[in-house]
Amino acid sequence: MLKKFWLLFAQACTLCVAALFVVATLRPDLLPRLAGKGNNVVLLQQAGASVASPAPGSYAEAAKKAMPAVVNIYTSKAVRTHNPLLDDEILRRYFPDLANRLPTPQATSLGSGVIVSPEGYVLTNHHVVEGADDIELVLADGRELHAKVRGADPESDLAVLKAEGENLPTITFGSMDDLHVGDVVLAIGNPFGFGNTVTMGIVSALGRNHLGVNRFEDFIQTDAPINPGNSGGALVDTSGNLVGINSTIFSQSGGSMGIGFAIPVSLARSVLAQIIKEGEVTRGWLGVEPQAITREAAQALALARTDGVLVRALQRNGPADRAGIQVRDVVVEIGGKPTPDVPQLLARIAELRPGSNARVKVLRDGKPLDIDVTVAKRPRADTP
Numbered sequence: 001m002l003k004k005f006w007l008l009f010a011q012a013c014t015l016c017v018a019a020l021f022v023v024a025t026l027r028p029d030l031l032p033r034l035a036g037k038g039n040n041v042v043l044l045q046q047a048g049a050s051v052a053s054p055a056p057g058s059y060a061e062a063a064k065k066a067m068p069a070v071v072n073i074y075t076s077k078a079v080r081t082h083n084p085l086l087d088d089e090i091l092r093r094y095f096p097d098l099a100n101r102l103p104t105p106q107a108t109s110l111g112s113g114v115i116v117s118p119e120g121y122v123l124t125n126h127h128v129v130e131g132a133d134d135i136e137l138v139l140a141d142g143r144e145l146h147a148k149v150r151g152a153d154p155e156s157d158l159a160v161l162k163a164e165g166e167n168l169p170t171i172t173f174g175s176m177d178d179l180h181v182g183d184v185v186l187a188i189g190n191p192f193g194f195g196n197t198v199t200m201g202i203v204s205a206l207g208r209n210h211l212g213v214n215r216f217e218d219f220i221q222t223d224a225p226i227n228p229g230n231s232g233g234a235l236v237d238t239s240g241n242l243v244g245i246n247s248t249i250f251s252q253s254g255g256s257m258g259i260g261f262a263i264p265v266s267l268a269r270s271v272l273a274q275i276i277k278e279g280e281v282t283r284g285w286l287g288v289e290p291q292a293i294t295r296e297a298a299q300a301l302a303l304a305r306t307d308g309v310l311v312r313a314l315q316r317n318g319p320a321d322r323a324g325i326q327v328r329d330v331v332v333e334i335g336g337k338p339t340p341d342v343p344q345l346l347a348r349i350a351e352l353r354p355g356s357n358a359r360v361k362v363l364r365d366g367k368p369l370d371i372d373v374t375v376a377k378r379p380r381a382d383t384p
Contacts, residue, residue, distance in 0.1 A: 059186060063198045065240030068140045068169035069115040070233055072190040073124060073147075073161075075132035112189035112233030113137065113161060114242060115170050116272060120145070120163035123268055124232030125247055126152045129159050137163055140196050151275035157247055158268060160275040171234060174241030176266045179220070181205060187224040187246055187260070189233025199225040201260075208261060218347060219261040220244045226260035235262040244268070270351075284352030285378035286360075287318020288325065290342045301328065304366060307340040308332040311362075323373040325362060332368075333361035350378070 111128030115121070122137065129135055129149055137145045145163045152159040183203045191197050201224030208219040222235065226249050235244035244262030274281045291297070291312040298306045308330040314321045325331075331339050335358050339345040352358050354377040362369050 059184070059198075059200065059238055062186060062236060062238050062240035063188070066171055066186070066188055066234055066236045066242070067196055067198070069171035070140065070188045070196055071113045071115060071122060071145075072138040072193075072195060073111045073113050073128055073232060074136045074138065075111070075129055076134045110190060110193050110229050111231045112229065112246070114232070114234045114245065115163070115168050116173075116242075118166065118168050118170055120147075120165045120168055121150070121272070121276060122147060122161040122163055123245055123272055124159050124161060125245065126154050126157045126159040128232045129161065130154075135161065137161075138195075139169070151279050151281075153271050153275070153281040156263065156267060156271055156281075158245065158263060158271045160272055171236075171242045172240065173269060174237050174239075174243040174265055176243070176264050179203060179206070179237065179243050184238050185220075185222055185224055185243065186236050186238075187222065187226050187230060187233065187262075188236065189226070189230035189246055191225075191227035191229045193229055201225065204259075206264075218264055218267060218343075219247070220264055222260050222262060224260060226262075230260075242268075282354060283350040283378040284354055284356075284358070284375040285318075286320040286325075286349050286352075286358075286373055286375065287315030288320045288331075289313035289315075290331075290345050292342050293330065302366070303330065303363075305363075307338075308363065309339055309342055309345045319373050319376045320360075323360075323371050325360065325371055325373070326364065329362040329364050329369075331360060331362050334358055349375075354378075 111124060113122040113124035113128070116123050129152070132149070135147045135149070137147050139145070143165075145165045147161040147163040150160045150162040181203050185201060185203055187199045187201070188196065201222050203220060204223050205221040208221045220235065220243070222244075224235070226246050230246050231248070233246045234242050235246055237243050243265050245265075245268050246260065246262050249260045271281055289312045291310040293303065293306045293308060293310050295306060297303075297310065301310070311320075311325060311327055311329045311331060314325065314327060331345060333339060334345070334348040335352065337348050339348055352375040354375055356375050358373050358375050360371045360373050362371060
């Protein structure tokens, strides 16, 4: 009898263990209910493959690729103010070095920059570092580096810094040929001193000029929020490649209103190469004073078209004057490239190599005329 009871008990235990195994395998979420109320919490975690894959519509990989090369720039410069103590004759007689002992006020500002080579070359805006006595860079990984201005081009608002560091993270250059209106872009910089920040938008327009910001304007317009401190930072595509240097915003309040402008990477790369190689930016010069052709001007000059640029004046004995270009000629092409307005004319002249020959197509009395001009080096702050 005892043997039969023990056999029934063993079979029952076996069935219970089997049932528990089935439930644990197929429905583990039922185990807390079977065990009664308790303090244990079952946490569900996504599979490893889903965690590693970027979410749809995410630009995390682009940001991850570009952010290490974007630096925060902190500059300071002495404020030149007159101290009334220096006017005291007695103090000046007995303390001739008083001026060196008095504290000098310091003005500080912030901006952003982009590391473009492992040797420490950094692209930024000229207005970010203009007049700075001390420049400090803070990298995304927390490192702090001292930097000096290698060269600047105020006319495009670009500057190149040389940082004291090696094996630095660098950005990859993109191509303007692959950038179109409507493309998604990311603006990376140091807004309001918060540190590396990423904002997203689209390319609103290309080739923006007539802004009155720089001498040479060919801006990318974007609605990616660009705020004070973002200047000099990176505008990148969805692959993390540099397509522009954030430069300025249109704002009536000082904050972003969805209209920002970036210097295209094509211009930035050209300025970078010239400054590293020669220490300065060299541009072509023809010695003409241009004027936009309005409808009224076209009617007054009996012109059949309003595209092109009117030659209002010539630099005496300048390249254009020596070549035979005349006042009231209308320049329509330079080197085979159209010049429909003044900004385009300035850009075409600037990209000419000094010492080279350029064919300038003009309209004189309504008739086309080709004139070969020997290009000169453009003086600073002079006519084009």
